[in-house]
Amino acid sequence: MTSTLIRPASAPPQPAPRARLTRRQRLSRFDVKASPYLYIAPFFVLFGLTGLFPLVYTLVVSLHDWQLLQGQGDFVGLANFAAVLQDRFFWNSIGNTLSIFVLSTVPQLLVALVIAAVLDQNLRAKTFWRMSVLLPYIVSPVAVALIFSSVFNEQSGLVNNLLGVVGIEPIDWKQDTLASHVAIATMVNWRWTGYNALILLAAMQSVPRDLHEAAAIDGAGAVRRFLSVTLPGIRPTFVFVLITATIGGLQIFAEPRLFDVTTAGGVGGSDRQFQTSVLYLWEMAFFRQNFGEAAAIAWLLFLLIVGIGLINFLLSRRIASAESAVRRRRDRSKGARR
Amino acid sequence: MSHQRARTRAIGLGAGFLALATGVAGCSAAGDAEGDGGDLTLTVTTFGTFGYEDLYDEYEELNPGITIEASNIDTGGNARTDVFTKLAAGGGLSDVVAIEEGWLGAIMEVSDQFVDLRDHGIEDRAADWVDWKYAQATDPDGRVIGYGTDIGPEGLCYNRDLFEAAGLPGDREAVAELLGGDDATWEGYFDLGRQYQEATGKAWFDQSGFVWNAMVNQLPEGYYSTDGELIVDDNPELRERFDLLATAAADGLSAAETEWDWNGGKSFTDGTFATLVCPGWMLGNVTERLEAGGGGAESGWDFADVFPGGAANWGGAFLTVPTTSEHQEEAAKLASWLTEPEQQVKQSTAAGNFPSTLAAQEQLAADATPNPIFNDAPTGAILAERAEGVQAQFKGPDDSLIQESVFGPPLDAIDRGDADADDGWSQAQQLLGELVD
Numbered sequence: 113m114t115s116t117l118i119r120p121a122s123a124p125p126q127p128a129p130r131a132r133l134t135r136r137q138r139l140s141r142f143d144v145k146a147s148p149y150l151y152i153a154p155f156f157v158l159f160g161l162t163g164l165f166p167l168v169y170t171l172v173v174s175l176h177d178w179q180l181l182q183g184q185g186d187f188v189g190l191a192n193f194a195a196v197l198q199d200r201f202f203w204n205s206i207g208n209t210l211s212i213f214v215l216s217t218v219p220q221l222l223v224a225l226v227i228a229a230v231l232d233q234n235l236r237a238k239t240f241w242r243m244s245v246l247l248p249y250i251v252s253p254v255a256v257a258l259i260f261s262s263v264f265n266e267q268s269g270l271v272n273n274l275l276g277v278v279g280i281e282p283i284d285w286k287q288d289t290l291a292s293h294v295a296i297a298t299m300v301n302w303r304w305t306g307y308n309a310l311i312l313l314a315a316m317q318s319v320p321r322d323l324h325e326a327a328a329i330d331g332a333g334a335v336r337r338f339l340s341v342t343l344p345g346i347r348p349t350f351v352f353v354l355i356t357a358t359i360g361g362l363q364i365f366a367e368p369r370l371f372d373v374t375t376a377g378g379v380g381g382s383d384r385q386f387q388t389s390v391l392y393l394w395e396m397a398f399f400r401q402n403f404g405e406a407a408a409i410a411w412l413l414f415l416l417i418v419g420i421g422l423i424n425f426l427l428s429r430r431i432a433s434a435e436s437a438v439r440r441r442r443d444r445s446k447g448a449r450r
Numbered sequence: 451m452s453h454q455r456a457r458t459r460a461i462g463l464g465a466g467f468l469a470l471a472t473g474v475a476g477c478s479a480a481g482d483a484e485g486d487g488g489d490l491t492l493t494v495t496t497f498g499t500f501g502y503e504d505l506y507d508e509y510e511e512l513n514p515g516i517t518i519e520a521s522n523i524d525t526g527g528n529a530r531t532d533v534f535t536k537l538a539a540g541g542g543l544s545d546v547v548a549i550e551e552g553w554l555g556a557i558m559e560v561s562d563q564f565v566d567l568r569d570h571g572i573e574d575r576a577a578d579w580v581d582w583k584y585a586q587a588t589d590p591d592g593r594v595i596g597y598g599t600d601i602g603p604e605g606l607c608y609n610r611d612l613f614e615a616a617g618l619p620g621d622r623e624a625v626a627e628l629l630g631g632d633d634a635t636w637e638g639y640f641d642l643g644r645q646y647q648e649a650t651g652k653a654w655f656d657q658s659g660f661v662w663n664a665m666v667n668q669l670p671e672g673y674y675s676t677d678g679e680l681i682v683d684d685n686p687e688l689r690e691r692f693d694l695l696a697t698a699a700a701d702g703l704s705a706a707e708t709e710w711d712w713n714g715g716k717s718f719t720d721g722t723f724a725t726l727v728c729p730g731w732m733l734g735n736v737t738e739r740l741e742a743g744g745g746g747a748e749s750g751w752d753f754a755d756v757f758p759g760g761a762a763n764w765g766g767a768f769l770t771v772p773t774t775s776e777h778q779e780e781a782a783k784l785a786s787w788l789t790e791p792e793q794q795v796k797q798s799t800a801a802g803n804f805p806s807t808l809a810a811q812e813q814l815a816a817d818a819t820p821n822p823i824f825n826d827a828p829t830g831a832i833l834a835e836r837a838e839g840v841q842a843q844f845k846g847p848d849d850s851l852i853q854e855s856v857f858g859p860p861l862d863a864i865d866r867g868d869a870d871a872d873d874g875w876s877q878a879q880q881l882l883g884e885l886v887d
Binding site: 180181182183199200201262265266267268286287372374378379382383398399400401402403 | 527531534535537538556559560708709710711713714716717851855858859862863866884885887
């Protein structure tokens, strides 16, 4: 009350010349111009602190001879990168990463598609089924790794016991390269399939029902409708799921780290059979204490992920353009009918 | 009404002052406190089975005003990662940090990040410890950075029932004699193993990694010479012992077990192997795994006062105070107290490890407390015998890396029968060149 009474008195009786803005006006103009930047600043400040700074600092470390405990040494240029690129363990880790990535992503997305399609039907207790599918995602990857490393125990693990029942020789899950990749991919799949299924399910539900009905009237069976209506309808979402799965797949760490903790300090098998790139980075930094080379590995991994991300991007652009082509065609046929 | 409330407040205030006063008194009684008069919290980080829980309570009781916040890391390997990471980050270490002998070499490279305990009177206690333990904690500049806790003299764990089933004597004195007593050799140990293997068709020891560790630790110089040179190639004894071990493994003496796991402990109960190299602290590990695998005293394990190749030490820990600690004086006092003979005896009772101070060792030898899991063997007294003649070996900065990552893979391959001695040695050579600069 008082302030409204006072304000006119304090305001200048004559408005200032047009060029001169009042303090309030200037403030308001400043507000219009600067506020948006202030609103988005938290993200950029955070990104600078937690994203950009570590990235640049890692680059600085990678250009130096840098021991974990002794700290910064001499500037060595690209010597760390050269050393890493000539390191057979680095290439071994890239190979393992890609192998585990393929073994996990492909079946995972296929199964996720099927589960999503099933959940998309008119089921009883829908929410219950959808929640159950997400359940493995809640479990921490560390717990998953511990449980599965016991399941895949070579001497008396569950899997080998079951195989023994059907008369199959026990498999060296922690020695054989391919077997260990399958075991680790299983952990990844177990955790992520349901999560991806739910995202795909959301996409499937946004596919117009009348398309399904039209196809059904035209005599298309369930499989045909899935392939020709559902799949094209969820393509953008599928690409998104593929990209996130790729990034996750290239950064697998907890599962191989904990799959066999005792052999050779837990660096991914006695002969590095299942040592992924991130695990190798960890070994280089905290086991071999060569921080410089570890930083170089981190950067090479970054470049690799950017590279694969670019491929994904091109792929998704093609799909997007294919989609607009379809729409154009559809529009055209509509026009013709009209 | 208001009158009454005021009185309550006064009482509360009085109680507060009283508490504060006792706190101050407690601190000054404890000696040179930080001077701020308030309570003090000390953080301690240990690993594995340290057996300090009751001692923390006791110390808090003796020193009112001091609160101990303890954390324990499951294995020595993870503790190493924890310490290295925090050293690299320049902060986050506890006031008192336990360090393992295996990676002491790497710590010694940055010994200036730890408080020189001579400033806190460790020199007055130097005679408490076996001399080599004190020497291990001394850096090249003469700074002493660790209070020794335990040492790892090695004896032989063996399974009495399996021995007797194979026609060997089961009694622990007889076993010691059979292996040659004080003159026991690795050749003799493996030969007896071959005899056992022929009689039973079963493996003699659990896996080659631990045996190799013992074989290397026992030498006057292992992977490094005394003056810190890497001598893996120039140490003929290493190659000799490697061949000996590889031949034994090729003869089927190794059970190729997963180290530290032993098939969830079940291998201790089902006769998979008959012997195990046992440093003092390993007795705790064996007990834990044995019980996890559903075994116990009835599983037939025993502990013999003998070790192939003579006295050997594996591991043992130190308590250090990082320079980042804000309460160095109090931290050093706590660490010193924890490693006094009296407390070491209590620690040994709780954790089954073997103390590094002479008085505590004598106490254990005199007590000769029977260990029920190991057929009532007086394990403390036996370990005291086993500690005699132990020589401290110089540990270089990459000692634990060489042990695990250079010799680990070839020994695994040999255990599985995928490599012979020559393959294994050349694989180790290659790994050494690649992993250690």
